[in-house]
Amino acid sequence: MTRRQLRSRRYAAAVGVACAMGLLGAFPAGAESAIPPSGAGDPYFPLAGNQGYDVQNYDLDLDFTPATHALAAEATIAARATKELSRFNLDYSGPAIERILVDGRPATYTRDGQELTVVPAKHIPRGRAFTVQVWYRGTPQPIDVPDLGVYGWINTDDGAVALNEPDGARSWYPVNDDVRDKATYTFRITTPNGVTALANGERQGEPRVVGDRTTVTWAMRQPMSSYLSMVAIGAFKVTDGRVGPLPNITAYDPAGEDGTDLQATTAEAVRWEQERFGRYPFGSTGGIIDRVGVDYALETQSRPVYDGKPDELTVVHELAHQWYGDSVSPKTWADIWLNEGFATYAEWLWQEDHGGPSVQSTFDELYANPADSAFWDVKTADPGRENIFDYQAIYLRGGMTLHALRTAIGDEDFFSLLRVWSAKYRYGNVSTQDLRHLAESISGKDLKPLFDAWLYTAAKPATAG
Template sequence: MPRPRSATLPPAISLALALGLTACGGTPVHGTPGAAGVRDPYFPKSGNGGYDVTHYGLTLSYDPKDKRLKGTADITAKAGQDLSAFHLDLRGMDVTGITVEGHRATWSRAGQELTVRPRKDLDKGRTFRTTVHYSGTPETITDPDGSKEGWLRTADGALALGEPTGSTAWFPGNHHPSDKASYDVRVTVPEGLQAVSNGELRSETTTKGRTTYVWHTAEPMASYVATLAIGHYDITRSTTKKGLPVYVAVDPTQAKASKKVLAGIPGIIDWEERTFGPYPFSSTGAIVDRPEDAGYALETQNRPVFPGAPDTGTLVHELAHEWYGDSVTPKSWRDMWLNEGFATYAEWLWQEDHGGDSADKIFHALYEGDYYEPVDNSEVWAFPPATPPDAAHISDPPVYYRGAMVLHKIRQLVGDKTFFAILRGWAATHRHRNADTADFTAYAENAAPDKDFTGIWTDWLHGKAKPDHP
């Protein structure tokens, strides 16, 4: 409707214009800011609304001597609404300039929230490119559970780990598991050091005393499983029986202790493919740093990170996450049992298939309090695996062990043939996507429509107390 020429407008139209609405439809003329978070139940500030990232192009430079990181992040995203502004998650680093679609943008900072205001509003459905220039000393972040993540300085370099919020320390982005993207990471370090990241190494060039490594991750990846390891590493390359590239980087101090177990990666991947279905990525491997560099292993995509030489069970666990966690990624941090319960059950299945205890024996040992692993059995029943009480408990024993027990109960109910079909079908149906607990329970019920899952969901998945019987 054209605007009337009269200087005096009807009250309804005057109000509409004052609110930024058209007179005829109530549709916003201008965009609105995207939300500063995605309302995750445990990390409400993580992630951002209004857009979906499709690709990160990171150009980084780091020198361990001065401990400073210099970076440029090219972020390609699609607007999910008409946007007048949007947020990026970034902790600590100094921002020196931002452009959106090649035009200078204004920005402001409040904690980890970097608010970007493009010169012109972005229409819903538009793909746009944001470039952020930044530098500084990246932070080491303390998790709610007390563990360290983010940018961890090591004896000869650095190690970037992201679960659950550590990736905010070294590049700006939409840092929540629900927004996955492809990555290109270009890292320049002093000559003599290696820089290892996710995906495949595309090039390695040395000029004037500095070496640049270019890594490409084609498959969607959540930012919490992105990694960067800078230091001295012994590099080995091999392949699985099917020709999948295996790239392993080991701190020289850990090479002897880890040689035998890491040589088993191709065999573990072959077994996991038979058990869980086709491997979901284009390469695999591992990064092994010193025990003091990180207090835990992490399922970083393509090549998990280990603090010192892992044992076979830990290697099986972290590689199983390539299916459950990295490919099928939780929609929120409440759904962590879909990562850890599955990877823990993978350890039980490995033992069962390789001359160890059966999964059933391990299940009953846990229930009876006779489990031999270093876990306080009483902690297994502290809370339901699908509803940790707060952010400090998303990686506690119930998420791992009781989560695995849920899967074993399903196996008991439906039988081996249907159960293993569920494991493979779940990974295939949600390959490179996000899923939550409701998605899984619905999938299991559809796979065995003649079975009653009520007791499993009520007592084992959501029940607060230890079930009365195994």
């Protein structure tokens, strides 16, 4: 079973035996005093993220010219030291750095691959809040990796769009690229007059025009993982609507297909999802249709980005991620099924509710894949880095796992679980074990055998629930 339109960061072609052990071995263990290691410990992305500090806020001042794709930027990072720091690392593979200040004093720095090592003039004591300012200038480039595709900063015909999943934020700003280090964001975007600049969250005040350039400010006030941060710059037709009290800001590129529908489809999906998943977690919603050329949509926080006009199920999927993925995020990429399984299950529930096939028949059709089929070849939890966007293992079998869980614990406990999961872990990070423990506490059942069979075994489960 395949769908024509790719849905949120999936590449279905990669099927193979999961193998993350080599990467595990590459993670540097231990640390000298006051020198934290250069990764946060994710086995799939051992260099991503850093230790020794916790970011509170990113303030990104981006001056961008679409005609030349030239960026002049200042990133101000407000962080708190979690240990004494004689130096610290940021993830960064963007354009040339001009200078760095730590707490207003010049700092020295070195770059090596994606690691930016900053040495402040004075040690930063444990527990101290500190500010890093980085000035940089040039043309950011996307990241293009086999199995993960093209992501990060992507220059377009009329501007640029940033789609960071999984570790693309470093292509356009210095970042603690650890899915667990959520922070608030302010985006101050300056462009030639007449260009539209969008980002996560809500606009702050009116655009400021100085000569032939306009600055618009957006802010994401709820905690956000860096892989969900987004800007979209170019020609856009913007609609400001509402879903109840919630601002619904949608936009589409007028050079592409007419995207007027996105406003109404987004409103309908958010309304329907709030009834099932609980309170919408962010201060606004919406969506952006651009011509990006990557063939996927991404659930960027509060405002997904669609590469071309999406079908209704894609909108339902990306907006379901606002609860499952964006607000409640995995602790490690090995648990990405917690994002994609829930968003896929939301599609199935929506279809059943809107005259399509029942969830049970969707499940049955997939479960009919024979035991020797490649459909069952990759584990759903801990699938290996090369398989994190595997459509069958992560999306479809992730959704099937939730249906097997529903069959085991019953509708009442299952739909309660969906709501408690999104409320209890709002703005937090979770693991598969957290889900099992919550499901067990709600249902009073031992669910280890079910989780083992559906998530940790690369084989067809013997029973459907």
